[in-house]
Amino acid sequence: MYAQMVKTAGKGLKTREDMSDQERAFQDKIDADIKIEPKDWMPDDYRATLIRQIGQHAHSEIVGQLPEGNWITRAPTLERKAILLAKVQDEAGHGLYLYCAAETLGVSRDELTQMLLDGRMKYSSIFNYPTLNWADIGAVGWLVDGAAIMNQVPLQRTSYGPYSRAMIRICKEESFHQRQGYDAIRKMAEGTPEQRRMAQDALNRFWFPSLMMFGPSDKESVHSAQSMAWKIKINSNDELRQKFVDQTVPQAEYLGLTVPDPDLKWNEDRGHYDFSEPDWPEFFDVLKGNGPCNTERLAARNKAWDDGKWVRDGLLAHGRKKRARNLAAE
């Protein structure tokens, strides 16, 4: 999932007594697992929260092209280059589905883009970390897509129809990306000493930022209860983080890589791994714009948008001329 700290609109969870008749009927549909569709009535806060969440997810797909694009021109084989290109292309496609899903809620892609560019909307903190060696591309697929899938799989059942359908499509491609990422880093872990060093270095840098992708601990999570009642958040942040750690640690062991957490150990009683919390002050710093790459990422998106203005204007102008000529010919 590429949405973190999505603030749920409204004043928190209402009791049935506090709900209007319309709100009660809406909640009953959600409780009965009936999808909400664009033309159905929905509370304003539900709509606003979904726009924030889907928008943030879409922006993450778009900004997420940058750290991976950073290595496309340096991919070490033609096959790796093709795989990476296909992956980045998929991600841009995910962005497109998600913007379309958001548009069904009454916000245009251009409006959402503008909010990303001027910093009013966020994207996932993970994409503010740099990709410094080739193994990072494997690590991004393995860990970042892996963490994303943890959250997206349950969201296939989310209450909002267009979002749920977008998630179903996206999940298929994401799990493919994760397998490719694991394969790429496995090749490095099994390679020369230098390649092993790259793989370990990538894991060292991406481990904790990946854990941060699930958002802050449940104790600090704002307004989760309402989003959960609306089924636009299915599991708690800590549940998913635990699940991710439990799944990923054996994969790291298989690669012979060391998870950079001295306190990581299997807890027989809980049936889960115990692990260290990420550095939360760092997380909040990144969200505030102080991550290693925030400035570059946003500058790159702004430059692409500004440099592309003449192209968008030109194509629109041509479309208008063509329509006018067609009308005149009729």
Place this chain on the structure above:
Amino acid sequence: MTRDEAFLQFLLRMGDNTLILGHRVSEWCGHAPVLEEDIALANTALDLIGQTQMWLGLAGEIDGGKSADDLAFLRDAWDFRNVLLVEVPNGDFGRTLMRQFLFDAWHSIMLGRLMTSSDARIAGIAAKASKEVTYHLERSGDTVVGLGDGTEESHARMQAALEYLWPYVGEMFVNDDVDAEMAKAGIAPNPADLRDEYDALIGHVLAEATLTLPESRFAHKGGRDGRMHTEHLGHLLTQMQWLQRAYPGATW
């Protein structure tokens, strides 16, 4: 020049064109003017890299059992056989799409001829690539028309792109000994024989785009025979080949 030597040169020319252009197009990743263009550019680059694997794969087989990766990542600039057109820097989006169009038009005509090559391997690769390139040409042509016949600014930029790139077009139609050998064997056409069809094709599109074709037929040459590439190729290779060069013998 023996038939085998000429055949290898021909394959390198085809594969290096797609390799270098695919690389250039991939530089756009995440920086395109609109999301649909990011997707389309990545898709074009992906197709070109896939075609490279086929052309250079076959070239490597003939060249003493090398792999396509050996050829892509371990040759120096003087051994590259791509036309200069594909190695010039991207410039703005207009120049990138104009370059794509000028190349796609040649590429689609060339592949059409290669589909009837006397060499079944060539015909097979051409048939596969041709489907992709038909789409590339449709898209780059539409974009050239849209931007040429768009706003005053987009028109001016496209005209400037055409004027900058035009001197690199002629190289695609120069015949040499390699071409003569390939034509004699019925493997590939003489490039000069494609020129009329090319001029008709681009003339039609550029007219619709309200763009003016430069009159000069001057052509920069030196890429497809490796005699003199631009200064840009070395920088491109520095980036593309870095990992393979820095960590020789590793598998990725």
